[in-house]
Amino acid sequence: MKHLYLLxxxxxxxxxIGCDIxxxxxxxxxxGKSKPIFYSVCQNYxxxxxxxxLDAEMFDYGYYDAKHRLPLNPKEMENPAYLDGYxxxxxxxxx
Numbered sequence: 001m002k003h004l005y006l007l008x009x010x011x012x013x014x015x016x017i018g019c020d021i022x023x024x025x026x027x028x029x030x031x032g033k034s035k036p037i038f039y040s041v042c043q044n045y046x047x048x049x050x051x052x053x054l055d056a057e058m059f060d061y062g063y064y065d066a067k068h069r070l071p072l073n074p075k076e077m078e079n080p081a082y083l084d085g086y087x088x089x090x091x092x093x094x095x
Contacts, residue, residue, distance in 0.1 A: 022048035029053040059085035066090045 025045035028036075029052025039046055058081035065073060066089025076082040 021045045025049035026052040026055075030056045030059075032056065055081035058082040059088075062086035063089040067092060069093075 021042055022044040025039075025042075025048025027048075029049035031052075035049065036045075039049060058076065058079050061073075062076065062079075062082035062085025064085075065071075066086045072086060073082070
């Protein structure tokens with residue numbers, strides 16, 4: 001009964017927060033925070049978290065390329081997360 005109450009509360013929470021929870025999920029995913037319990041219940045959080053993880057990977061990929069003096073990857077030229085990581089890696093080299 002306790003778990004059912006918690007599940008209903010989490011679903012209600014999902015409807016109250018709406019799209020703001022997606023940006024919070026993105027932020028948590030990008031920072032690599034562990035998935036909270038409502039990750040599997042809240043679809044918006046789930047989407048945001050997964051997109052945040054993908055963007056964090058691309059950022060790291062761009063950062064690695066720049067830091068190791070590799071040229072921009074032509075496949076990733078349109079990816080803003082990759083380009084941000086590449087710029088950050090170049091800044092670190094110039095310091």
